[in-house]
Structures are given as structure tokens and as C-alpha cells.
Amino acid sequence: MTDDIIEQIKQNVIQGRMDKEDEGFDGGMVGQPGVKELVQQALDMGTDPRRMVTEGLTEAMSIVGERFEAKDYFIPDMLASAETVGEAMDILAPHLAKSGMATKGKVIMATVKGDLHDIGKNIVSIILKGAGYEVNDMGADVTPERIVAIVTEEKPDFIGLSALLTTTMMAMKETIESLAEAGLRDKVKVIIGGAPTSAEFAAEIGADGYGADAFQAVRVVEELKQRS
């Protein structure tokens, strides 16, 4: 029974079905319970919320990631799936707190100083959450000072910086330098992304990694985790 409902949760995340009104990517599923209803149902049955997360939600998002990389899924599909995971996590949060589940790591996300573009960064944030990371999104136009302050305070494992213009991507370098000056550079891994950036630019400014899209962001974070 339990395995059954976890499998159903997983399939419905993959179909991007929030609730019973949704037809799903493959169509024809209107009326059947979606992620919202299934998670509640599973809780009522006494299913372990931690298993719902790891075997249901996270596993589903990793399949969504594979489909995205195979160009079978596109940005909207992955966002629909990620939204169902977000909703499920909201329902599960109080139960998970009780059962003391640890996240895979903590990530601070920010669009750098002077830049206001945040769609790309928000997409990366939600996909990292779906992959099991705790994400604190600081928004756009975030100064190096604020990054230093939050790293001191929250001791995240990763910082993800986003920039969309060649004029603002230099603030990434500034941010990394500020972290070094504050003696924090080796306490946190810095990954970067956004249209004008590249793996070469990341190396040039001393960042630890670069991701061209949201699932690459997950991959880079996992690789850096394994290396450390």
C-alpha cells in the first residue's frame, strides 16, 4: 500500500499534476488525485514523510531532469513538476521537522549587485529544492556585503550567483573577492550561471563551478559535494 502511494506520488510529479483538475502532460488524467491529494492521503495512512520525499519527490525530479536533458521535457514541464514538489513540501514540512530529516545541503541563491534579472535564478532555486537542497533565495541586486553577511550567519554549503549582462557579471568576481577578504572563501563553494557567463569565466574569477541550466546546477553541486 505504502509503496503504491509513493509510486503514485512520483508518477504524478513526473506528470506535473498538482491536483485532480490537471490533465497531466500525457493528457486524460482529469479527476484522478494529483500530488496534493496523494500526499495528504499518504499522510493519513501514516506513510513516513521522509520516504515520500526521497523515494517519491526527489526521485521523480531526477527523472524529470533526465527527460529534460534528453529534450523530452522543456522548461515549462520541469517547472510544473517542480511546483508540485514545492506544494508537497509545504504540506510535509511540519511532519518532516518532527521526524528530523536532514537536507542534502544548504544553498544561498542571489542575482548579483546591479542586476535585476531573476527568472533564471528562480528556476535554478526551485530545481535545487526539488533535488533535496535547502535553498535560501536572497532575490536580485544583492551586494557582496550582504553575501558575506549571510555566509557568516547561515554557514551555507553553496552560493549560487546569477547575472545576465556583461556589465553585471563582474560583480561575481567582486563577490568572490569579498568572501576571500572576509576569510570565508574556503568555507563555501561558489557556483555561477546566467547568459554571459561560462565555465571559462568561472575559472577566471575563481568560482568553483558553472551551470548552463538548472539541472546542470544540480549536477555541479552534487559533483562538488562528492569532491569535498
Added chain:
Amino acid sequence: MVEAIKDFEIEIDKDEVCHHLGYQKDHSPNSSISSLIDEEMDEAYQLIQPSCFYQLMDIRGVHEPQVILEDGLTITSAVLSWVLTNCHKVSVFMTTIGEGLEDRVAQLMGDGKILKATVLDALGSGAAEKTACYLEERLSELAAADGSVITLRYSPGYCDWDITQQRVLFQAMDSAPLTVSLTEECLMVPRKSVSGIIGIGRADNKIIRHSPCRFCTKRNCPSRR
């Protein structure tokens, strides 16, 4: 004098919007995403306020890589100095769809509706491009009326034209009450705005109306068209 064009309609191209959402040529959204795009398309039309500002200026001289305009304003781009060689005028422009759509996107984001927000944002990008195309068509008509033709449209930040040259364009138009402003980092606010330049020359003067990319050596250029 800066001219303004307001109260016109544009048509957003769904294929272009899908392209912004990452769909490539032989892929298209499934039916549930496709109907979401259609729904948001209706919302987008309610939210956008397309407007264009442009100013015609004489070209005083071309000394590669610089193009000197009236009032000593200088554009630095080797490609543009080639493209504008036989033109006698340029139109400096700014086009925008206003703030309504991006405010709504921010609100949706705040509510955790990231899918809707992203779709609406892509529709805004499509609308911004179509607004720039509208100006291009109007300028082409204007030019034709006195036996002239126009070049393609060029924007700072694309091609070999540095994004910091946005400042030159804003300087050229600083006498007018624009609804677009420029930040220190050369970012335009509202975000769904496009700035640039279009060359104008006599129809019989071999004006370069095609893309310069074919003759360019910058192989991995992201702006190639």
C-alpha cells in the same frame, strides 16, 4: 527631436515565445502547457503598453571603428561603421512594453507560481521584440516616403557593440521625457525594453540591408544572425 509612438497594437508570436521557453524547431509544448501559454497570452495583452521613442540624427563621419553623429556623439563598433558607410542618417531608438507585465510576473513569483510567471515573462520578451519590429516597420515606411531605405536594427550588447554604449543612446535622447531609464550597469528599466540604432540611406546608395555576419570573422559570436 524625439518622436514618440504610442497606442498601437502588436501581435505576439507564439512560436517565438516557445523558443524563449526552450523549445527548439521540431518540438512543441504538450496540450496542457500549450493551453497555459494561450491563457497567459490573453493576460499579456492586457498588461502590455507598447511604446517607441526615436530620434533621427545626421551622420557626420565614419572613421572605423567609430561613427560620429550630430553633437559629437560617437558610436564605437567596427561592424556598425561598415554597415553605416553609405547611410546619411540614423534613427536612435528605445522601445518598451512598460512595467505592467513585469510587475505581474514578480507578483506570481512571490505567490510561488513559477510556471505561470516564467510563461508570462517569455510572452513579455516576445512582446518586447515585436514592439521593436513595429518601430522598424514604421521607420522603413517613413524612409520609403522620401526614397530611402533602412538597415537592420542593431542594439548595444549584441554584435561587436559594447553594452556600455547604451549611455550614448540615452544621451542622444536625453531631452525627451522617456518612460525608459538606464541604470549605472546599463540595464534598462522597465526590463522588457530594447534600444538601438537603425541606419537610413538613399535607396540608390548600396545600403547594407542584410546581416553582416556572413563577412565576419567572429566565429563563436552568440549574436550571429
